[in-house]
Amino acid sequence: MKNSEFRFPGLSKELIDLMQKAACKAKIHRLALVGGAVRDWLIHQEDPNRIANTPDLDFVVQGSATAFAEALVQELLPERIQTYRLHSSFDTVELQIDGLKIDLATARKEEYKSPGENPRVFETELEKDLERRDFTINAIAVELPKGNILDLHQGQRALLSKELFFLHSKSIAEDPTRIYRGARYAARLGFRLSSEAFEQLNSTLVTWPWSWKIGNPPEFAPPALSTRLRKELELLFKNEPWNLSIKYLQEWGALRLLDEGLQSDYSCLRRLHWSIRLGLPTLPALIIGASNPLSLAARLQLPQSQQNLLSQSLDLESFLLKSEVEHDCLNWSPVRWCQELEDQKWSPEAVALLACKGHKVWHYLIRWWGRWRHIRPSVSASELIKKGWEPGPKLGKEIQRLRWDYMEKEKIK
Numbered sequence: 001m002k003n004s005e006f007r008f009p010g011l012s013k014e015l016i017d018l019m020q021k022a023a024c025k026a027k028i029h030r031l032a033l034v035g036g037a038v039r040d041w042l043i044h045q046e047d048p049n050r051i052a053n054t055p056d057l058d059f060v061v062q063g064s065a066t067a068f069a070e071a072l073v074q075e076l077l078p079e080r081i082q083t084y085r086l087h088s089s090f091d092t093v094e095l096q097i098d099g100l101k102i103d104l105a106t107a108r109k110e111e112y113k114s115p116g117e118n119p120r121v122f123e124t125e126l127e128k129d130l131e132r133r134d135f136t137i138n139a140i141a142v143e144l145p146k147g148n149i150l151d152l153h154q155g156q157r158a159l160l161s162k163e164l165f166f167l168h169s170k171s172i173a174e175d176p177t178r179i180y181r182g183a184r185y186a187a188r189l190g191f192r193l194s195s196e197a198f199e200q201l202n203s204t205l206v207t208w209p210w211s212w213k214i215g216n217p218p219e220f221a222p223p224a225l226s227t228r229l230r231k232e233l234e235l236l237f238k239n240e241p242w243n244l245s246i247k248y249l250q251e252w253g254a255l256r257l258l259d260e261g262l263q264s265d266y267s268c269l270r271r272l273h274w275s276i277r278l279g280l281p282t283l284p285a286l287i288i289g290a291s292n293p294l295s296l297a298a299r300l301q302l303p304q305s306q307q308n309l310l311s312q313s314l315d316l317e318s319f320l321l322k323s324e325v326e327h328d329c330l331n332w333s334p335v336r337w338c339q340e341l342e343d344q345k346w347s348p349e350a351v352a353l354l355a356c357k358g359h360k361v362w363h364y365l366i367r368w369w370g371r372w373r374h375i376r377p378s379v380s381a382s383e384l385i386k387k388g389w390e391p392g393p394k395l396g397k398e399i400q401r402l403r404w405d406y407m408e409k410e411k412i413k
C-alpha cells in the first residue's frame, strides 16, 4: 500500500501511514474504516452543521486483525498506546492510541445456529463483512489508502432519506438487539425506521422465532434477549436522548421484547424522568413497570445490587397493599411513616423508586426520602455519651425516640 493522501477527522496522516506500513508487514491486503465514524463523516459532509462525532473508529481488515494490531504497535512508542486488548474468539482488538479509540476486526461473516444466540464467525472478504451489519447506514466502508467509498447496500441513499434499513430479512430474528440499536440511532440522528424494517419487526414479533419465550426460566434466555440487550439499554441511557429512544421503542412495539407490561406502560417515561432526577439507576426504574420485574431483571442479568433494589421496592409495594395498611396509611403521621419505613429497613433508594413508580402514597414516600429521614434530634449521640450513655443499640433507640419527639413537637410535615 502506498502512502495516503486520504484525510479523516481525528486520524492523523502519520497514523494512517503507520497503519498502512503495519498492514503491509502483516500481509493485510485490504484495510477499511466502517461503521459509525464513516456514517457520521458522511452526514457531516452533507450537512456541516452536524458534528462529525468520532468517539471510536472501527476498522475492518481482510486478514488477521491480531497480526495487524501486533505489527501496528511495533511501529509505535509504548507511551502512545493506552489500551491494547485482544478478543481472540472474534479476532478483534481494542486499541487506544494517542487517546483515540480504535477497534480492529477481521472481516467476518456470521452464522446463527439458532436465532438470538451468539453467531459462529468465519473469516471472509470485506464485501461479505458488510452484509452482516445492522443497518445499511452502518455498512459503508472507506478503503485505505485512497479513501474510496464502498457502499454496496445504498447506505448513502438511506443517509439522505434519513431511514434505517436492515441488511436482510432475518436481521431482527438473528439479533433482536439491533432494533434497540435502531432506536438509539433514530433518536440521536433524527432518522426513522423504514417501512420494510418496521414490517420485519412486526412479523418477527408475531412469529417469535426464538426458542426461549417470556415466562420461561430467565437463565435460559439467549444472549441477544438477555445480556446483550442489557448492554444496548445501558448505552441507550448513557449516550443517547434516552426519552426519545424509549418512546420510539414503545411506538414500534419493540418493548415487547422485554415484557408485555412495559410495552403498554405509558407512565414509563415519567417514571424514568423522576428516577434520573433522584439519582436512581435507570434500568431498575424502567423494569419496575414490567409485568414480572424480577424475572426480567434476572434475564438481563442486572447487577445484584439493582436486583435487590427492585425486590425491596416490590416488597414495600406489597406491604402498602396489605388490607390493614392500604387505607390506614393515608392517615399516618410523619413519625408513623418514619417508624414503618425505618423499622422494616427498606433502603432509601427502594422507597424513592416506588415513589417514582407513582404509587398512590408517593408524596409521603418522597417526603420521607427527601426530608423526614434526614431530621436529627436536638441532642446528638456524642452529647448523650457525655451525659453517661453507653454507645450501642440502646443509645440508638434513644436517639430515634428523641428524633420522633422532636418531629412531633416541631409539627414537622
Ligand code: ATP
Pocket: 034, 035, 036, 037, 055, 056, 058, 132, 133, 134, 135, 138, 139, 175, 177, 178
Ligand atoms: P456509535 O456512534 O454508537 O459508536 P457505531 O455504528 O459505530 O455507532 P458500534 O457499536 O461502535 O456502533 O459498532 C460498530 C459497527 O459494528 C456498527 O456500525 C455496525 O456496523 C456493527 N455492529 C455493531 N453491533 C452490531 C449488531 N448487533 N449487529 C450487526 N452489526 C453490528
Ligand code: MG
Pocket: 035, 036, 037, 056, 057, 058
Ligand atoms: Mg463505533
